[in-house]
Amino acid sequence: MRLRRFLLCLLLLLLSICSQAQQKQAFRVIAFFTAKNDQAHISFVQEANRWFPQLAAQHGFQYDSTSDWTNLNTDFLSRYQVVLFLDTRPDDPAQRAAFQQYMERGGRWMGFHFAAFALTPSTYPQNWDWYHNQFLGSGQYGSNTWRPTSAVLRVEDRKHPVTRSLPRTFKTAPNEWYRWSNDLRKNPDIDILLAIDSTSFPLGTGPKPHEIWHSGYYPVVWTNKRYRMLYLNMGHNDIDYEHGTNKALSSTFSSPDQNQLILNGLLWLGGK
Numbered sequence: 001m002r003l004r005r006f007l008l009c010l011l012l013l014l015l016s017i018c019s020q021a022q023q024k025q026a027f028r029v030i031a032f033f034t035a036k037n038d039q040a041h042i043s044f045v046q047e048a049n050r051w052f053p054q055l056a057a058q059h060g061f062q063y064d065s066t067s068d069w070t071n072l073n074t075d076f077l078s079r080y081q082v083v084l085f086l087d088t089r090p091d092d093p094a095q096r097a098a099f100q101q102y103m104e105r106g107g108r109w110m111g112f113h114f115a116a117f118a119l120t121p122s123t124y125p126q127n128w129d130w131y132h133n134q135f136l137g138s139g140q141y142g143s144n145t146w147r148p149t150s151a152v153l154r155v156e157d158r159k160h161p162v163t164r165s166l167p168r169t170f171k172t173a174p175n176e177w178y179r180w181s182n183d184l185r186k187n188p189d190i191d192i193l194l195a196i197d198s199t200s201f202p203l204g205t206g207p208k209p210h211e212i213w214h215s216g217y218y219p220v221v222w223t224n225k226r227y228r229m230l231y232l233n234m235g236h237n238d239i240d241y242e243h244g245t246n247k248a249l250s251s252t253f254s255s256p257d258q259n260q261l262i263l264n265g266l267l268w269l270g271g272k
Contacts, residue, residue, distance in 0.1 A: 027270035029056070031065040031084035032072060040148070040176070041087040041114055043237040043248040048086055048112075051253050055263060061270055073098045082108045082269045085115035087235065089124075089131065100130055108228040108269040113175070113235030117141050135224060136231060137190045139182035145204030146211035148174040148238040148250060153220055154197035160223070161268045162230065162261065163193050170257035174250035176236040177203065177218060184219045193230075194221040194261075221261070230265045234258065 031052065035045040049065050056063040064080075072095040077083065083102065090096050103109060118126035119141045126132055126140045133139055151172050155163045177196065184190045196203065196218040204212040220233045238250040253259055 026060050026062065027081040027272070028062045028079060029064065029082045029084060029266065029270070030071075030077075030080040031063070031086050032069060032088075032090075033065060033067055033086040034069075034088040035067060035086075038114075039241075039246045040236045040239045043239060044113070044235045044252050045086050047237070047252055048235075055266070059263070059267065059272075061266070061272075069095055074101065077102045077107065081271070082110065082266065085109070085111040087112065087114045089115055089117075089128070096128060096131070100135075103135065103227050103229065106228065110229070110265055110269060111136075111231045113178075113233055115235075116178070116180075116231055116233075133182070135227065135229070137182060137184055137187045137222075137224060138180040138231075140180070142179040142181050143210065144179065145177045145213055146208070147205050148176045148236055149204060150174050150255075151177060151200040151203055151220075152197040153194045156192045156195050156219075160191065160193055162221075162223075162264045165264060166257060166261060169197050169199070171255060172234065172258050173252050173255040174238045175234050175252070177213070177220070178233055179213075179216075179218060184222060185217070189224050189226050190222050191225055192219045192222045195219050228269060230269065232262065232265070234262075 029052070031048065033045045033049075035042045052063045052065075065086075069090050069092065072090050077098060083099070090099060116132070116136050116138055117124055118128070118132050118139075120126045152169050153172055154169050155166055157163060158168075184192055196213075198215075202212050202214050206212050221231065223230050234252055237248050237252060240247040240249055
């Protein structure tokens with residue numbers, strides 16, 4: 001009887017130790033979003049806030065989201081290991097300062113599509129040099145393809161943990177693709193992980209000729225070696241604007257390889 005009781009206590013102790021180890025390995029993700037104005041971005045945010053919790057349950061991390069950007073402060077951020085910007089960036093100076101401090105002190109970040117957008121003059125002017133020129137390195141928005149279409153991406157850095165398990169090239173979900181004012185290849189701090197492969201051209205359908213790309217070099221996913229960060233240009237669904245239904249015609253999470261890319265990025269940022 002004593003031996004049985006001892007073994008039971010030992011088993012419970014081991015289970016407790018394993019549980020504590022798993023909790024230590026888990027990481028917490030907070031996603032900030034706005035989800036206003038552009039239905040394509042709203043559609044992506046709604047999808048993301050369904051998809052990421054499922055991913056979290058499968059891979060042992062916690063996912064929270066908020067549209068309250070006042071939470072972008074030192075105290076709130078200290079509870080999370082990874083921050084996501086799903087569709088916009090902060091505009092308040094105090095929020096910007098808190099985010100910069102978070103990243104400079106070892107925080108981790110993943111941004112999607114419109115989170116890097118800046119254009120002067122526009123509703124989102126380039127008035128945050130640290131973020132757009134130093135942190136992202138991309139500078140201002142230059143142009144885009146239209147309408148949202150899939151592209152073939154090429155892995156540029158196969159040694160990075162984010163891309164190591166990916167095929168050399170793969171087809172993405174439909175997206176609106178951005179060109180930037182800065183040439184990221186000339187920035188020694190930037191590691192371009194994926195770019196649009198030439199087999200994608202012509203990319204876009206118009207109707208305006210300049211919305212169709214026929215050649216050029218277009219980075220899509222990159223990291224800044226000075227920070228633990230990852231930017232992905234995905235996050236714009238195709239929407240039925242023409243018939244006034246605003247119905248989503250595509251899903252950002254419809255490409256298995258692209259989904260693996262996002263998962264790899266999150267696990268890398270989370271330290272797994």
